[in-house]
Amino acid sequence: MDQTVINVLNGLSSGLLLFMLSSGLTLIFSMMGVLNFAHASFYMIGAYVGFSLTGIVGFWPALVLAPLLVGLLGAGFERTSLRRVHKFGHVPELLITFGLSYVVLEIVQIVWGRTPVTFDPPAFLQGPAFTLVQSGDSGLSLALGAASDALCQAAKCSRFPMTRAFMMLVALLMLLSLWLLLTRTRIGLVIQASLTHPEMVEALGHNVPRVFMLVFGSGCALAGLAGVIGGITFITEPAMAAVVGSIIFVVVVVGGMGSLAGAFVASILIGLLQTLPLTVDASLADAMKLLGAQVGPTTPGWPLLRITLAQAAPILPYLLLVLILIFRPKGLLGTREG
Amino acid sequence: MQVASTRLTITLALGLTLAAPAALAQKGQTVKIGWIDPLSGLMAPVGQNQIKSYQFIAEHFNRGNAAGVKFEMVPIDNKLSPQESTNAVKSLIDQGVRYIVQGNGSGAALAIMDAVQKHNERNPGKEVVYINYAAVDPDLTNSKCSYWHFRLDADTSMKMEALTTFMKDQKDIKKVYLINQNYSHGQQVSRFAKEMIAAKRPDVQVVGDDLHPLAQVRDFAPYVAKIKAAGADTVLTGNWGSDLTLLVKAASDAGLNVKFLTYYASVTGTPTALGAAAADRVYMVAYANSNMPGEIGKLADQFKAKFNDDYYTLATYHAFQMLATAMAQAKTTDAAKVAATMEGLKFKSFNGEVEMRKADHQLQQGLYITVWKKADAKNPYSVENTGYNFQTVKYYEPYVASTPTSCQMKRP
Numbered sequence: 238m239d240q241t242v243i244n245v246l247n248g249l250s251s252g253l254l255l256f257m258l259s260s261g262l263t264l265i266f267s268m269m270g271v272l273n274f275a276h277a278s279f280y281m282i283g284a285y286v287g288f289s290l291t292g293i294v295g296f297w298p299a300l301v302l303a304p305l306l307v308g309l310l311g312a313g314f315e316r317t318s319l320r321r322v323h324k325f326g327h328v329p330e331l332l333i334t335f336g337l338s339y340v341v342l343e344i345v346q347i348v349w350g351r352t353p354v355t356f357d358p359p360a361f362l363q364g365p366a367f368t369l370v371q372s373g374d375s376g377l378s379l380a381l382g383a384a385s386d387a388l389c390q391a392a393k394c395s396r397f398p399m400t401r402a403f404m405m406l407v408a409l410l411m412l413l414s415l416w417l418l419l420t421r422t423r424i425g426l427v428i429q430a431s432l433t434h435p436e437m438v439e440a441l442g443h444n445v446p447r448v449f450m451l452v453f454g455s456g457c458a459l460a461g462l463a464g465v466i467g468g469i470t471f472i473t474e475p476a477m478a479a480v481v482g483s484i485i486f487v488v489v490v491v492g493g494m495g496s497l498a499g500a501f502v503a504s505i506l507i508g509l510l511q512t513l514p515l516t517v518d519a520s521l522a523d524a525m526k527l528l529g530a531q532v533g534p535t536t537p538g539w540p541l542l543r544i545t546l547a548q549a550a551p552i553l554p555y556l557l558l559v560l561i562l563i564f565r566p567k568g569l570l571g572t573r574e575g
Numbered sequence: 576m577q578v579a580s581t582r583l584t585i586t587l588a589l590g591l592t593l594a595a596p597a598a599l600a601q602k603g604q605t606v607k608i609g610w611i612d613p614l615s616g617l618m619a620p621v622g623q624n625q626i627k628s629y630q631f632i633a634e635h636f637n638r639g640n641a642a643g644v645k646f647e648m649v650p651i652d653n654k655l656s657p658q659e660s661t662n663a664v665k666s667l668i669d670q671g672v673r674y675i676v677q678g679n680g681s682g683a684a685l686a687i688m689d690a691v692q693k694h695n696e697r698n699p700g701k702e703v704v705y706i707n708y709a710a711v712d713p714d715l716t717n718s719k720c721s722y723w724h725f726r727l728d729a730d731t732s733m734k735m736e737a738l739t740t741f742m743k744d745q746k747d748i749k750k751v752y753l754i755n756q757n758y759s760h761g762q763q764v765s766r767f768a769k770e771m772i773a774a775k776r777p778d779v780q781v782v783g784d785d786l787h788p789l790a791q792v793r794d795f796a797p798y799v800a801k802i803k804a805a806g807a808d809t810v811l812t813g814n815w816g817s818d819l820t821l822l823v824k825a826a827s828d829a830g831l832n833v834k835f836l837t838y839y840a841s842v843t844g845t846p847t848a849l850g851a852a853a854a855d856r857v858y859m860v861a862y863a864n865s866n867m868p869g870e871i872g873k874l875a876d877q878f879k880a881k882f883n884d885d886y887y888t889l890a891t892y893h894a895f896q897m898l899a900t901a902m903a904q905a906k907t908t909d910a911a912k913v914a915a916t917m918e919g920l921k922f923k924s925f926n927g928e929v930e931m932r933k934a935d936h937q938l939q940q941g942l943y944i945t946v947w948k949k950a951d952a953k954n955p956y957s958v959e960n961t962g963y964n965f966q967t968v969k970y971y972e973p974y975v976a977s978t979p980t981s982c983q984m985k986r987p
Contacts, residue, residue, distance in 0.1 A: 240804035243829070247796045352620035353817075353844055365830060383830070395803055396830035401796075471793050472821060476617050480793050515797040516804070518783075547801075548757070551788050 239371040239395045244516055245509070250401040252508020253408035254470075257463035258481060259488040259500040260415060261456030267495025268432055268452050270327060271319065274334040277482035278341035279457040283307045283464025284473045285349050288356040296359040304461040311457025315450045338478065346475050353474035358400050362469065365396035366403075400470040407466055411459065412501065419497070428452060432495075484511075487558045493571020502569055507554050514550040601908045602643035606898070608633070609667035609675040611660050611687060614652035617790040617817045618679060620843040624884055625678065626650045628891045631878055636895040642902035646895060655679060655790060657686035664690040668703060673910040676894055678709025678728070679815075680789075681759040688715065688724050695723055695987070702911040706897075708890035711813075711838075712759045713767070713978075716935040720982035725917055725936045727890040727897070731763045731813065731838075732978040734860045737942040737971045738811075738836055739771040741860075742779070748834065750782045752807035754798060756818055757786035764813030764838070782807050790817060795825035802826075808833055815839035820848045827852045834858065840947065841865070841887045846959040849947055854963060857947040862926065863889045864945045865964035866954040871925040875956070885958055889925065893938065896922055897931065911987075929973070935982035942976045944969040 262276045283303050290299035290306075314337065322329040357363070368380045372392030380388070383396065419425040430438045431448050439445045467477070488507050492499030522532045522542040532542060561568060610629055613622040626648065633646040649672055651663040660683040667675060677687050684707050691705045705724050707715065713732045715724060729737075742748055753768050755761030765784055772779050782805040785798060792798075799822075802810060810833055814822060819839060826833075827848075835857040840849065849857055866872065871892060878886035901916040902908055919933035929940040945965035950957050958964045 240800045243800045243803075244797060247794075247800065251794055351615070351623060353820075355847055365828075368830070393803075394830065395800070396828070398828040400828070472817070472824075474617070474817075475619075477793070480791070511794075512797045516801045548786060551791065 239369045239377060239393060240516070242369060242377075243395050243397060244512055246397055247401070248509035248512035249505065250405045250508070251511060252505040253405050254463055254467055255481070255485060255488050255508055256501050256504035257408050257411060257466070258460055259485045259492070259504055260411070260497060261459040262485055263489050263492065263495055263497060263500040265453055265456040266489065268428070269319075269323075269330075269449055271330045271334065272486075273453075273456070274331065274482075275314075275337040275341060276334075276456070276460055277478040277485060278338045279307050279311055279460040280464040280467065280481060281345060281475070281478040282310065282341060283461030284356065284468030284477060285345055285354070285464075286461070287465035287468055288349075288354050288473055291356070300462075300465055303465050304458040307461025307464070308454040308458030311460075312450050312454030314457075315453040319453070320446060320450075338482075342475060342478065349475075351475055353472050356468045356473040358469040362399045362403055364399055366399040366401070367397055369395045369397070371395070398470075400466075404466050404470055407462070411462070415497070424451075484554060487554045489568075490558055491561050491568055493568025496568065496570045496572065499568050499570030507557075510553050510557065511550070514546045514553055517546040520545045600906055601902050603645070604908050605645045605647055606674060606902075606908050607647050607649050607670070607672045608894075609663070609670075609672040610648050610650040611653045611663045611667070611675060611677040611683070612650075612679045613655040614650070616654055618655050621679060621816045622652070624843045625888050625891070627882055627884065628878070628886055628888045629676070629894075631881070631886070632874070632891045632895055635874060636899060640895065640899035640903075642899045642908075644899065644902055644908060646898075653677075653683055655683065657682045660686045661690045664694070664703075668694060668701075673702070673908075674704050674706065674898065676706045676708055678707060678888070678890070681710040681712035681715065681763075684710035684712065684715060685719065685759070688719070688721050691723050692721050699987075700911075702909075702914065704910045704914050704917075706894050708888065708894055710760070712763050714759065714763070716937040717981045720935050720980070720984055722936075722984055722986050723914060725897070725914075725931060725938075727893045727938050729862055729940060729942055729976060730937060730978075731760065731767050733937075733976040734838060734942065735764070735767040735771050736978055737944060737976040738860045739768075739775045740971065740975060741858075741944045741969055742772070742776050742836075748776070748779060748809045750780050750805070750807045751809045751811050751836075752783040752785075752802045752805055752833075753781060754783070754785045754787070754802070754810060754812050754814070754822065756789040756814055758789050761786055761789070761813055764811075768811050787818070792818065793821060795822045796829065798822070799825045799829045799831050802833070803829065803831055809836060810834070811836040813838045815842050817844065820844040823848045823853060823857075832856075836860070841885070841958065841965055843885075843887075843959075846885075846947075846961055846963070849963070850961055851949075851963070853947055854949060855946060858968070859945050859947075859965055860942060861945065861965075862940050862942055863887075864943050864954075864967045865956045865958055866966070867925055869925065883960075893924060893929070896924065932980075934984065935980035936984075937980065939973045939977055941973050942971045943967050944971075 258280055262273055265271055265273050286306055287299050287303035290302050318333055322333050365383050368383055370378045370380055370392050427443050427448060431445050435445050488503045492503030520543050525532045610626055613619055629648050633648055637645050653659040653663050664687055687705055691703050695702045707726045709728045711728050711730045713730045716726055753765050755764050769781055837859050840857050840859040875886040900922040901913045901920055905912045905916040917931050921928055921930045926941045929938055932939050946968050947963055948966045950962055950964050954964055954966045956964045
């Protein structure tokens with residue numbers, strides 16, 4: 238029971254981290270029609286810049302400054318490169334972000350090296366946020382921080398790390414402020430209008446290219462924020478972009494291209510899908526045995542049937558991607574076809 | 576034509592005769608060593624440390640070795656992929672390389688073994704030798720053994736033999752959880768662990784047996800939750816590189832207070848993740864500890880001073896020592912002749928005399944069980960500047976860990 242709770246929390250927290258990444262990606266896509274291949278690279282830059290700034294100004298200022306800096310870099314990239322190729326159509330746009338992802342990877346390796354850097358969370362975020370105590374007689378209870386050793390000797394204790402709790406908190410705060418920004422403010426209205434009717438917005442005297450730049454920069458800043466938090470929670474190394482890169486595309490496609498709500502639902506779904514199946518050691522063969530079928534090594538397709546859910550877990554998000562593309566191409570909450 | 580070739584023969588014979596007083600025909604020759612391992616991807620830090628180790632130890636041997644040859648490393652990045660490794664073999668052979676070393680990943684090892692075997696069958700006189708310094712899948716010296724393959728690390732069956740012998744005395748180990756990388760090496764660790772635990776400690780329960788993708792997992796929290804749920808008191812893993820680093824990190828985050836029995840806890844990145852939290856709980860089976868005495872210990876200190884990195888792939892030393900000894904004995908750098916000499920070769924090592932067993936080309940050497948402990952006066956080395964190191968709990972002589980082979984070696 239206690240481990241199930243921990244597992245669900247693990248899934249939710251990694252889902253929320255994915256949301257921090259995919260929200261920016263989906264915003265940029267819905268606005269500019271650009272599938273930003275370099276999005277995960279901005280996530281990585283966020284982690285590395287956060288790492289370097291932490292050494293100079295400390296973690297908390299770095300948590301604010303690193304995303305701002307990444308946002309500026311993103312805006313600068315949009316202004317100087319992306320806008321120039323915009324007139325040539327979507328393929329050059331796609332290619333330039335694709336190229337950027339490689340440039341970023343190499344630059345990161347030159348500047349910070351190919352090995353992981355030790356980006357440790359500050360003292361406040363180290364250690365457990367709370368401890369689940371499962372004891373035989375009093376059931377499941379919760380203790381803030383680390384439970385005492387005496388308590389844990391008598392019962393089963395499971396800790397939930399502070400970094401993950403912090404990750405969830407930041408993602409939820411971000412979701413809230415993003416929603417408020419887009420629906421309750423003037424700039425949000427302009428952004429929303431530019432999504433669907435850019436010419437009309439321009440005719441009303443708004444600088445639509447600047448709005449694009451702002452959105453691109455903000456999307457990158459969100460990725461940068463996710464990077465700082467992902468960097469302290471997991472590992473800060475040059476492959477971190479590639480690792481999340483493919484999965485955030487799955488999130489965006491499953492949720493529906495350009496749908497913020499869809500990105501949220503899909504992030505949580507994928508987060509849980511990456512986590513929960515890992516704990517299930519049952520295979521299709523077991524399921525069939527439960528139903529009373531005789532299954533053994535001689536059954537046709539045995540090598541496939543005996544694969545446990547835990548072993549198949551890494552492919553599940555991609556399987557979902559394929560299924561969604563076949564049966565619901567616009568995604569779970571998407572509005573446009575194809 | 577006839578005359579010309581006769582004259583040529585005479586000239587050659589004269590040349591050889593003149594060179595003969597030098598006694599060692601190979602003296603002064605440069606031997607290129609092709610190195611195929613990852614320099615990019617999640618395992619790049621490991622590869623980078625190892626190529627540095629090779630170059631460093633090559634320099635050491637170039638200052639003087641039994642054969643009087645010079646060694647030169649030719650590194651190629653295989654991205655941990657068997658396919659890329661095969662291409663790398665071809666490219667190295669084209670560059671005139673006759674000795675290839677590789678260690679990371681038994682999948683890549685098998686591909687190289689296959690490529691070398693085929694090349695040697697098709698190109699007699701241009702043989703290539705493959706020295707495997709770290710890929711420990713037992714199949715490589717058993718069912719799939721090859722004459723051209725020589726293994727310097729102890730294979731999984733040997734390490735597991737030592738580890739389970741050690742477990743016999745560890746009565747507090749009752750529930751073991753196996754977590755390994757899903758490729759030949761990890762699968763073999765899991766298989767041998769189950770077999771040998773059942774044989775030596777039948778009372779020990781294997782409460783979990785997980786295989787996860789190689790070098791792809793960044794979040795081990797779900798696995799750790801599973802280990803906790805299974806109620807394990809010990810985790811046995813053959814993981815290496817990021818797969819062990821992140822597992823250890825996730826375990827300490829979740830407060831998983833169990834013993835770890837590992838193969839590769841000293842590999843780049845992992846010691847930092849272990850830190851103080853894992854002291855006295857993490858064990859490693861290997862052919863060395865952090866504080867080796869004598870020459871190799873001094874080399875490790877020099878390596879640290881030069882690169883601020885740890886010299887943990889001590890098999891690199893074996894590679895050059897074995898080659899230099901064999902070349903001196905064979906009086907040539909010709910790979911085919913050197914290979915024949917290396918069969919059954921005994922040479923001096925940092926743990927006494929070791930033997931390249933003739934039957935399967937598996938180096939027979941002593942194994943250490945070490946534990947992650949705070950550095951002290953007796954064991955001063957600080958691994959990754961953590962202030963901790965791997966200290967010997969138990970040393971097993973070569974015969975203890977030696978395992979029989981089923982290799983039916985086909986000799987040319």
